[in-house]
Amino acid sequence: MFEIIIGVFEQGLIYGIMALGVYISYKILNFPDLTVDGSFPLGAAVTAVLLTAGVNPWLALVFSFLAGILAGLMTGIIHVKFKVTDLLSGILLMTALYSVNYRIAGKKANIPIFDSNTIFNSGVAKLFPPVLSGFIVLIIVFMVALLMKFILDWYLNTKSGFLLRATGDNKQFVTSLAKDYGTVKIIGLAISNAFVALAGSVVCQQQKLFDISMGTGTIVMGLAAVIIGLNVFKPMKFLKATTMVIGGSIIYKACIAMAFEVGFDNADIRLITAVLFLIALIANGKVLKTREE
Amino acid sequence: MLTLNQIHKTYNQGSINETTLFTGFNLTVAEGQFISIVGSNGSGKSSMLNIICGSIAIDSGNILLRNKDITNIKEHQRSEFIGRVFQDPAKGTCPSMTILENMSLADNKGKVFGLLAGVNKKRTDYYKSQLEQLKLGLEDKINVPVGALSGGQRQALALLTSTMTPIDLLILDEHTAALDPKTSENIMELTDHIVKSKGITTLMVTHNLRFAVNYGDRILMMHEGNAVIDATAGEKQKIGISKLLEVFNEISIECGN
Numbered sequence: 059m060f061e062i063i064i065g066v067f068e069q070g071l072i073y074g075i076m077a078l079g080v081y082i083s084y085k086i087l088n089f090p091d092l093t094v095d096g097s098f099p100l101g102a103a104v105t106a107v108l109l110t111a112g113v114n115p116w117l118a119l120v121f122s123f124l125a126g127i128l129a130g131l132m133t134g135i136i137h138v139k140f141k142v143t144d145l146l147s148g149i150l151l152m153t154a155l156y157s158v159n160y161r162i163a164g165k166k167a168n169i170p171i172f173d174s175n176t177i178f179n180s181g182v183a184k185l186f187p188p189v190l191s192g193f194i195v196l197i198i199v200f201m202v203a204l205l206m207k208f209i210l211d212w213y214l215n216t217k218s219g220f221l222l223r224a225t226g227d228n229k230q231f232v233t234s235l236a237k238d239y240g241t242v243k244i245i246g247l248a249i250s251n252a253f254v255a256l257a258g259s260v261v262c263q264q265q266k267l268f269d270i271s272m273g274t275g276t277i278v279m280g281l282a283a284v285i286i287g288l289n290v291f292k293p294m295k296f297l298k299a300t301t302m303v304i305g306g307s308i309i310y311k312a313c314i315a316m317a318f319e320v321g322f323d324n325a326d327i328r329l330i331t332a333v334l335f336l337i338a339l340i341a342n343g344k345v346l347k348t349r350e351e
Numbered sequence: 352m353l354t355l356n357q358i359h360k361t362y363n364q365g366s367i368n369e370t371t372l373f374t375g376f377n378l379t380v381a382e383g384q385f386i387s388i389v390g391s392n393g394s395g396k397s398s399m400l401n402i403i404c405g406s407i408a409i410d411s412g413n414i415l416l417r418n419k420d421i422t423n424i425k426e427h428q429r430s431e432f433i434g435r436v437f438q439d440p441a442k443g444t445c446p447s448m449t450i451l452e453n454m455s456l457a458d459n460k461g462k463v464f465g466l467l468a469g470v471n472k473k474r475t476d477y478y479k480s481q482l483e484q485l486k487l488g489l490e491d492k493i494n495v496p497v498g499a500l501s502g503g504q505r506q507a508l509a510l511l512t513s514t515m516t517p518i519d520l521l522i523l524d525e526h527t528a529a530l531d532p533k534t535s536e537n538i539m540e541l542t543d544h545i546v547k548s549k550g551i552t553t554l555m556v557t558h559n560l561r562f563a564v565n566y567g568d569r570i571l572m573m574h575e576g577n578a579v580i581d582a583t584a585g586e587k588q589k590i591g592i593s594k595l596l597e598v599f600n601e602i603s604i605e606c607g608n
Contacts, residue, residue, distance in 0.1 A: 213466075220448070220456050220469040227445040234443070234513065235460045236431035 070308030092148030096155025101258030126255025134244030443509025446498030
C-alpha cells in the first residue's frame with residue numbers, strides 16, 4: 059500500500075510537469091494543443107540518445123526542454139503564420155514528430171538505458187543516505203516539479219508573462235498594446251511544449267526506457283490533470299493555479315492506481331483515462347471548444 | 352494632423368454581395384480637434400475608424416498621421432500612437448487579470464515586454480491617483496480581477512488605460528452605446544475631461560445625437576460613405592439636435608427605413 063502511494067506521488071509529480079505545459083496552452087492560451095503527444099516522447103528520445111552517449115543527465119533535461127521549444131515553435135508558426143486551425147496544427151506536429159522521434163532514436167522503436175547514468179542514480183542522487191534510498195525518485199521528482207512550478211509562476215508574473223495571459227484573455231487588448239498577439243501565441247506554445255518535453259525526459263530517465271508510443275494519450279492525461287486540479291482545488295483560493303494543476307495530476311494518478319487495485323489491468327487503462335477525462339469535463343460543465351482561429 | 356486621402360473601399364469585391372462604401376473619401380483632422388461622428392448603420396463611420404486603426408485594409412488611397420504615411424503599417428503597430436476604446440467594454444481590458452495588472456500592461460505600451468516583474472510596485476500610487484479621478488472607488492480594488500467589474504467601470508478603466516501612454520490620436524467607437532443612460536453620461540463626461548486635459552486629437556462615433564452636439568468641436572454626419580454634414584464648433588450649436596435629426600430622418604427615409 060505504502061509503495062503504491064509513493065508511486066502515485068512520483069508519477070503524479072512527473073506528469074504534473076507535463077500538465078503545467080498543457081495548462082499554458084489549454085488554460086492560458088485557450089489552445090487545445092495536440093503537439094504534446096509528440097513533444098513528450100520527443101523529450102524522451104533526445105534523453106535516451108544523450109544518456110546512451112554518456113551525457114550528463116541534468117544536461118539531457120535541458121536539451122529536452124530546448125527540443126520541446128522547437129516543437130512548440132513549429133506548431134505556433136503553422137497556426138499563426140499559415141492560419142491552420144489550432145487542433146489541426148497540433149495534429150500535424152504530432153504526426154510529424156512520430157517520424158522525427160523515430161529518426162532521433164536511430165530508427166529503433168525503443169531504447170533501453172538501463173546502464174546509463176540518470177538523475178535518479180548519479181550525481182546528487184548518490185548523496186542521499188541509505189535510509190532514504192526508497193525515496194530518491196520521489197524527492198528528486200518533487201524538487202524538479204517544484205522548480206518548474208516556480209519558474210512558471212515567476213514567468214507568468216513578468217511583463218512577457220502578462221502579455222501571454224492577456225493573449226488568452228483578450229487578443230484585441232494585446233493589439234492595443236502595440237504587440238502582435240500571434241507572436242505571443244507562438245512563444246506560449248514553445249514554453250508549453252518545453253515543459254512537456256522536459257517531463258518526457260524525466261519519465262524516460264525514471265523508466266530507463268524510451269518507447270516510440272509512450273506519447274499516445276499525453277494530451278488527454280494533461281487535460282484531465284488540469285481540469286481535475288483546477289476544479290477540485292477551486293475552493294482553496296490561496297493555492298496558485300500551477301499548484302492546483304500538479305495536485306490534479308496526482309489525483310489523476312491516484313484514480314488510475316485505484317483502478318488497478320480493483321482489478322483493471324493495462325488493457326483497460328486508456329478506457330479508464332477516457333472515462334476519467336469525461337467525468338472531469340462534465341463536472342467542469344465545459345466541453346473543449348474549437349476556436350475559430 | 353490626420354489626413355485620409357482618396358480612400359476607396361469595396362467590400363466583398365467580385366461577389367454578389369459587393370458593396371462599394373468609399374469612393375475617393377477625404378478627411379482632414381486638425382491637431383487637437385475633438386470630432387463627433389454620427390450616421391445610420393452602414394454609413395461608413397465604423398469602417399472609417401477601422402481604416403484609420405488598420406483593422407480593415409483599403410483598396411486605394413493613403414492615410415497620413417503627423418505627416419507620416421501609415422497606410423501600410425499593421426494594426427498593432429499603429430496602436431503605439433493610436434488609442435482606441437470599443438463599444439464592448441470587454442474588449443478594452445483583460446477580465447482574468449487585476450486592475451493593477453491591466454494598468455501595468457497599458458503603462459508598458461511601446462516598451463519591451465521582457466522578463467522584468469510585470470507590476471512595477473513603485474507605480475502603484477500613480478495608478479491609484481489615476482483611478483481616483485474616475486470617482487468610482489476603483490483605487491480600493493486594484494487587486495480585483497477586471498472581470499468582476501461592471502460594464503461602466505470597465506469602460507472607465509479602458510478609457511484610462513488607452514490614454515495612459517502618450518498617443519497622437521484617440522478613437523472612440525460608440526464607447527457609451529452598451530451602457531445604461533446614467534453610466535453613459537458619466538463616461539461621456541469623463542471622456543471629455545480626459546480629452547481636454549490631455550489635448551488629444553479625438554474621433555468619436557456615437558448614436559447619441561445629444562452627445563454629438565454637446566461634446567467635441569466638430570461634427571460629421573456620414574451617409575453612404577460621404578460626410579453629408581461637416582460643421583465646426585460655432586456652426587454646430589446653431590445646427591442643433593433638431594436640425595441634425597431632420598437630416599438624419601431624410602437620409603433614413605431615402606434609404607427606405
